[in-house]
Amino acid sequence: MTTDVQMTVNGARHRVAVADDDLLLDVLRRLGITSVREGCGVGACGACTVLAEDHSVSSCLARAVRYDGVPLTTADGLAEDDDVVEEFVAAGAMQCGYCIPGFVLMGHELLAQNPAPTREEIAAHLEGNICRCGTYQEICSAIEATARRRQAENERRSA
Amino acid sequence: MTAEMAAPLGAPTLHRPDTLDEVCALLGSLDQAMVYGGGTAVQILIKQGVLFASDLVDLSLVPDLDGIERTDTGLRVGAMVSLRRMETDPVVRRIVPLAAQVYGHVANPRVRNTASVGGNLAHGDYRLDPPTALMVLGARVELRSSAGVRHVPVRDFFVGFQETAVAPGELVTAVEIPAQTGSSSGFAKLSSQSVNDWPCASAAALVTSPVQGQRELRLGLGALAEVPKYVSVDVPSDAGVADAVRLGQEAAGPVIDPIPDIRGGADFKRRLGLVAVEDAIRAAWGSTGGTETGAAGRSTGKEGSDARRNSRRRWWRSR
Numbered sequence: 001m002t003t004d005v006q007m008t009v010n011g012a013r014h015r016v017a018v019a020d021d022d023l024l025l026d027v028l029r030r031l032g033i034t035s036v037r038e039g040c041g042v043g044a045c046g047a048c049t050v051l052a053e054d055h056s057v058s059s060c061l062a063r064a065v066r067y068d069g070v071p072l073t074t075a076d077g078l079a080e081d082d083d084v085v086e087e088f089v090a091a092g093a094m095q096c097g098y099c100i101p102g103f104v105l106m107g108h109e110l111l112a113q114n115p116a117p118t119r120e121e122i123a124a125h126l127e128g129n130i131c132r133c134g135t136y137q138e139i140c141s142a143i144e145a146t147a148r149r150r151q152a153e154n155e156r157r158s159a
Numbered sequence: 160m161t162a163e164m165a166a167p168l169g170a171p172t173l174h175r176p177d178t179l180d181e182v183c184a185l186l187g188s189l190d191q192a193m194v195y196g197g198g199t200a201v202q203i204l205i206k207q208g209v210l211f212a213s214d215l216v217d218l219s220l221v222p223d224l225d226g227i228e229r230t231d232t233g234l235r236v237g238a239m240v241s242l243r244r245m246e247t248d249p250v251v252r253r254i255v256p257l258a259a260q261v262y263g264h265v266a267n268p269r270v271r272n273t274a275s276v277g278g279n280l281a282h283g284d285y286r287l288d289p290p291t292a293l294m295v296l297g298a299r300v301e302l303r304s305s306a307g308v309r310h311v312p313v314r315d316f317f318v319g320f321q322e323t324a325v326a327p328g329e330l331v332t333a334v335e336i337p338a339q340t341g342s343s344s345g346f347a348k349l350s351s352q353s354v355n356d357w358p359c360a361s362a363a364a365l366v367t368s369p370v371q372g373q374r375e376l377r378l379g380l381g382a383l384a385e386v387p388k389y390v391s392v393d394v395p396s397d398a399g400v401a402d403a404v405r406l407g408q409e410a411a412g413p414v415i416d417p418i419p420d421i422r423g424g425a426d427f428k429r430r431l432g433l434v435a436v437e438d439a440i441r442a443a444w445g446s447t448g449g450t451e452t453g454a455a456g457r458s459t460g461k462e463g464s465d466a467r468r469n470s471r472r473r474w475w476r477s478r
Contacts, residue, residue: 128267
């Protein structure tokens with residue numbers, strides 16, 4: 001069966017006809033959102049991560065029909081001066097970049113739930129994301145740096 | 160759920176009912192229907208071409224399946240509550256800390272955001288983490304069909320390899336977990352591949368508060384036989400941790416019957432299983448607090464990489 005759904009991605013609304021077994025990953029890529037990538041296809045690598053109402057989801061295991069009207073965020077919808085992205089750049093956390101959108105979104109989810117994570121908590125939250133270039137240390141440092149930066153901004157604002 | 164060995168049937172038809180009665184009617188009338196909860200496991204099985212179902216019955220539009228209720232005896236957790244919520248919800252962490260701890264070990268945070276409590280149990284895999292905790296806590300599964308509701312203790316729920324007590328026409332609607340009052344607990348998950356892989360061996364231990372000079376030591380074992388296994392043994396209240404470990408390992412040993420695979424041979428897993436039992440008991444015994452009684456349930460775990468590293472070191476030393 002085909003259903004007309006509203007995909008709400010980065011604030012933009014798209015009316016799309018989706019088949020019952022269409023995966024969210026494939027529907028998003030058909031919309032031209034290519035920061036969402038297929039890696040392992042079984043929810044273990046994180047390359048296809050999207051945020052659905054601020055919760056990370058493996059779009060390779062999600063049926064699109066279930067996300068009718070659900071606000072979705074993908075990495076390419078983040079602001080030009082997104083703090084997590086800037087800290088990834090500053091830390092040299094990207095090499096080939098294939099996995100990075102997933103790591104950035106996992107970083108956003110973690111910092112929303114835990115503004116001051118320890119290095120162990122960062123590693124635990126990222127345990128389902130794989131970087132074949134192996135920049136894990138830099139990725140963890142970038143998330144730590146974002147947490148420090150947000151804390152400093154908050155202190156400045158309340159001063 | 161039984162894995163009927165039929166030929167793959169092509170893409171299963173998706174049904175999206177919005178009442179529980181409709182779900183039961185569909186499950187009762189369709190030939191090879193499977194419940195679609197969080198969908199993480201079902202979707203992987205479809206991709207692997209090993210899902211034998213003609214129809215999928217999606218629960219996401221059915222109201223009232225995603226609540227966590229405080230009851231007289233503990234918690235009633237709806238089948239569609241996510242594993243991540245079990246890990247993070249303050250009420251779950253307070254009432255059944257062992258369950259919160261163990262749910263936090265399943266797969267990765269993204270899968271836990273989507274996977275459901277009911278689907279996780281119905282999946283029926285012998286390596287699942289949650290049953291180890293639910294068995295020692297004495298939880299029971301609520302099953303519903305058009306004929307009504309029945310309850311099955313988690314200890315009796317896994318009846319064979321990838322096979323559960325869910326009968327044709329039934330679905331899991333909730334899990335009832337007694338409050339973890341006055342007991343202490345621990346959990347150990349040992350992986351021979353990546354840390355978020357299926358365990359090679361896992362164990363949950365729960366030590367009850369003393370009654371007439373005895374504590375009950377309960378053990379739930381994962382990945383160590385064709386189904387999750389449960390054993391219990393009485394331990395004198397004044398026993399030291401070494402005695403508790405010995406008694407626990409003696410009780411667990413006979414039920415450990417591992418399936419050899421890429422994660423390790425049977426001997427390796429049997430040995431690692433006893434290490435997991437020891438780690439879980441030490442974590443639980445460490446917080447029994449001697450003569451202290453009536454303390455709120457506590458859950459301590461040798462969690463994370465240190466525990467894993469230490470276990471592995473101990474295993475290599477003892478070879």
